[in-house]
Amino acid sequence: xxxxxxxxxxxxxxxxxxxxxxxxxxxxxxxxxxxxxxxxxxxxxxxxxxxxxxxxxxxxxxxxxxxxxxxxxxxxxxxxxxxxxxxxxxxxxxxxxxxxxxxxxxxxxxxxxxxxxxxxxxxxxxxxxxxxxxxxxxxxxxxxxxxxxxxxxxxxxxxxxxxxxxxxxxxxxxxxxxxxxxxxxxxxxxxxxxxxxxxxxxxxxxxxxxxxxxxxxxxxxxxxxxxxxxxxxxxxxxxxxxxxxxxxxxxxxxxxxxxxxxxxxxxxxxxxxxxxxxxxxxxxxxxxxxxxxxxxxxxxxxxxxxxxxxxxxxxxxxxxxxxxxxxxxxxxxxxxxxxxxxxxxxxxxxxxxxxxxxxxxxxxxxxxxxxxxxxxxxxxxxxxxxxxxxxxxxxxxxxxxxxxxxxxxxxxxxxxxxxxxxxxxxxxxxxxx
Amino acid sequence: xxxxxxxxxxxxxxxxxxxxxxxxxxxxxxxxxxxxxxxxxxxxxxxxxxxxxxxxxxxxxxxxxxxxxxxxxxxxxxxxxxxxxxxxxxxxxxxxxxxxxxxxxxxxxxxxxxxxxxxxxxxxxxxxxxxxxxxxxxxxxxxxxxxxxxxxxxxxxxxxxxxxxxxxxxxxxxxxxxxxxxxxxxxxxxxxxxxxxxxxxxxxxxxxxxxxxxxxxxxxxxxxxxxxxxxxxxxxxxxxxxxxxxxxxxxxxxxxxxxxxxxxxxxxxxxxxxxxxxxxxxxxxxxxxxxxxxxxxxxxxxxxxxxxxxxxxxxxxxxxxxxxxxxxxxxxxxxxxxxxxxxxxxxxxxxxxxxxxxxxxxxxxxxxxxxxxxxxxxxxxxxxxxxxxxxxxxxxxxxxxxxxxxxxxxxxxxxxxxxxxxxxxxxxxxxxx
Numbered sequence: 001x002x003x004x005x006x007x008x009x010x011x012x013x014x015x016x017x018x019x020x021x022x023x024x025x026x027x028x029x030x031x032x033x034x035x036x037x038x039x040x041x042x043x044x045x046x047x048x049x050x051x052x053x054x055x056x057x058x059x060x061x062x063x064x065x066x067x068x069x070x071x072x073x074x075x076x077x078x079x080x081x082x083x084x085x086x087x088x089x090x091x092x093x094x095x096x097x098x099x100x101x102x103x104x105x106x107x108x109x110x111x112x113x114x115x116x117x118x119x120x121x122x123x124x125x126x127x128x129x130x131x132x133x134x135x136x137x138x139x140x141x142x143x144x145x146x147x148x149x150x151x152x153x154x155x156x157x158x159x160x161x162x163x164x165x166x167x168x169x170x171x172x173x174x175x176x177x178x179x180x181x182x183x184x185x186x187x188x189x190x191x192x193x194x195x196x197x198x199x200x201x202x203x204x205x206x207x208x209x210x211x212x213x214x215x216x217x218x219x220x221x222x223x224x225x226x227x228x229x230x231x232x233x234x235x236x237x238x239x240x241x242x243x244x245x246x247x248x249x250x251x252x253x254x255x256x257x258x259x260x261x262x263x264x265x266x267x268x269x270x271x272x273x274x275x276x277x278x279x280x281x282x283x284x285x286x287x288x289x290x291x292x293x294x295x296x297x298x299x300x301x302x303x304x305x306x307x308x309x310x311x312x313x314x315x316x317x318x319x320x321x322x323x324x325x326x327x328x329x330x331x332x333x334x335x336x337x338x339x340x341x342x343x344x345x346x347x348x349x350x351x352x353x354x355x356x357x358x359x360x361x362x363x364x365x366x367x368x369x370x371x372x373x374x375x376x377x378x379x380x381x382x383x384x385x386x387x388x389x390x391x392x393x394x395x396x397x398x399x400x401x402x403x404x405x406x407x408x409x410x411x412x413x414x415x416x417x418x419x420x421x422x423x424x425x426x427x428x429x430x431x432x433x
Numbered sequence: 434x435x436x437x438x439x440x441x442x443x444x445x446x447x448x449x450x451x452x453x454x455x456x457x458x459x460x461x462x463x464x465x466x467x468x469x470x471x472x473x474x475x476x477x478x479x480x481x482x483x484x485x486x487x488x489x490x491x492x493x494x495x496x497x498x499x500x501x502x503x504x505x506x507x508x509x510x511x512x513x514x515x516x517x518x519x520x521x522x523x524x525x526x527x528x529x530x531x532x533x534x535x536x537x538x539x540x541x542x543x544x545x546x547x548x549x550x551x552x553x554x555x556x557x558x559x560x561x562x563x564x565x566x567x568x569x570x571x572x573x574x575x576x577x578x579x580x581x582x583x584x585x586x587x588x589x590x591x592x593x594x595x596x597x598x599x600x601x602x603x604x605x606x607x608x609x610x611x612x613x614x615x616x617x618x619x620x621x622x623x624x625x626x627x628x629x630x631x632x633x634x635x636x637x638x639x640x641x642x643x644x645x646x647x648x649x650x651x652x653x654x655x656x657x658x659x660x661x662x663x664x665x666x667x668x669x670x671x672x673x674x675x676x677x678x679x680x681x682x683x684x685x686x687x688x689x690x691x692x693x694x695x696x697x698x699x700x701x702x703x704x705x706x707x708x709x710x711x712x713x714x715x716x717x718x719x720x721x722x723x724x725x726x727x728x729x730x731x732x733x734x735x736x737x738x739x740x741x742x743x744x745x746x747x748x749x750x751x752x753x754x755x756x757x758x759x760x761x762x763x764x765x766x767x768x769x770x771x772x773x774x775x776x777x778x779x780x781x782x783x784x785x786x787x788x789x790x791x792x793x794x795x796x797x798x799x800x801x802x803x804x805x806x807x808x809x810x811x812x813x814x815x816x817x818x819x820x821x822x823x824x825x826x827x828x829x830x831x832x833x834x835x836x837x838x839x840x841x842x843x844x845x846x847x848x849x850x851x852x853x854x855x856x857x858x859x860x861x862x863x864x865x866x
Contacts, residue, residue: 017763020787020789021786102806106801208648238842241844242844245845249844249846330450352866353453354454357835359835361837362837362839362840362866363839363843364838364842367844368838373848374541375855386548387820387821400819402790402793402824403791403792403793403823403824406781408796409674409675409796410796411798413678433785433795
């Protein structure tokens, strides 16, 4: 597929226009056909994956990364289960979210619809390709996909299988197309009349590179600097468990805690206990002066507050008040997911309202920030910006809306002359067209 | 106010964080106080406006533009009426749009909240300043405002009055701040850590300049190349009236029709009638070869299909099918507002689903694309992109959402070990915090 990127984007646009008019039944049927085709094509997929894995080992790729690259029987079962679950979810498009009579005989409906053509750049995990392509199809969108270089053969085999399934189900196979090179990505950034949205999954620097080089709107999935704030009214047992789970359950993910904030009132009771639990979980601790006065740890600097370790390191700060905790999070955090541990409803309400993050949690681990956990089936990414979508983006995150206005010949001249009047009456009905 | 833009943006950010926690009652109270303050300050406002108008006349500004610049008693009444109407509208923030039990005792809520800090660049009309600032306050946002150079003294007087009102109502006066120069706008584009969204109202070229020079998301209010398509099943009387209203009721606005598409089957019956009506309304006609064979008009080239005249000119094309009409609109239009005139439900459904525009109309003038008409009180702009908001942006268009997750100590380790299970049960309740 050494096709010109402009031509690919044009084909995606055509596919998107066709998909916009395809019923939910047909889209769900295509998702089930995808599960069948992946099973039928498994020999070719596994063989391609073995080549990718062998090459990665030869090139000296680190073992955890090789592990993420592997796509065998168990991964195949997971993705086909995911496709079947996605087919069961309600239709994200064609939903009426506002219905209003404007004047006699004139009705306004706001109806959800696909975004159109979406470019997604993702990491080495090949199962992400199936998740992203299937979420796009469920929501009536076409996608241009760029996976990790290491997974190229596997991604080819998976994408071919999904395209075959779409065609077999009577949908345009060009709903999903694979980009192969960095040059393709650079060329995609210029296609702002054909591509509606870019979702880059990667480092902050990578997301900024995309934003700096394209007019196309970008939904960034960048840093996750997540906090747990242990309030003075916290249950300390719960606060230890939540801190350990948020930090140590998996340190290499964006929803892991990077900084623990502790109210001064309970610091001397809480810090020794959480330090012991963190050390048992093999987590290195860094703290400000107040923390160092209570437990044994390395010093933390302001730079630590801005750092996403993605590693077995935790920074800890003592704060004087809820106010200061909120300020710290809004200033140093990445607006991803932040938690307060407290038994105080008023403190929780203040925290949840004033912390400016996609996920604001009370008494639960930050590790719950995930599209599957939220019941969205899967996710295309976790948006840390505030425009369009926030947090895990499932099928609904890939929709927009249009206003459908159904009249019987109404003219603005009649309104201006006062021959007709605005009624602005809310209606409780779905759009009939 | 020759303050550093960075400092202004920081103050806006502070104001936004405060506003996010202000109740709807207090925000509505502030809107009513604004109406009072504007009335109290009217002498200063009118005097400032007289200076602006005198200077504009001296500089030879065209009469229609001088007209738009005037802000007298009638405009004051309109904006204070608007403020009172806006105070009556439901709260766009704090609304629960999803409620789901994730596992026993753990509830997820998606709740609407303000975007934060918004930069708006608008044209010379000073009443736009009051509309934009009040919509921002209603939805809990802070704004940096840049109006037309011609209206500088009026904008100052209006902004001072609104800031005084906010302070009097106990809200941060920095919810609204005026930028004065192009240098301020250029500096604003760099403040991507403090500003969440830019809404430029202006030419396509201006919107593109903003997009090319900022990482901040942009909601463009650019060209309006609107179409009316007269289907073979149209009521021809209605089609004449809608075409004339869409084109001639006001030619200088973005929701005016620029191109009329006519199905070949009814072209010879329809075109002479609409041509007569358009000529009576002093509209110059341009047509393709098929149109020229039926009525007397100038030739239209492909360039006409891409042109927003904003003038007393209309281009007309004969199409062979509904299909060709949809293709023409998706290819040459600006995704603003497009109308089909037809008595055929199936043709209408196809058009409304497949035309990729913010407004898709059946049997009603394109002039209805407006925030006040839609019942949103007013509008900050009309978004022609597809991300975040589409069409007229009222208070809801200035909101985003956050996920609030309320737990009792749930850990991801419990889920992974199978000690707890996902229930994913939809709840019919609002978020309690």
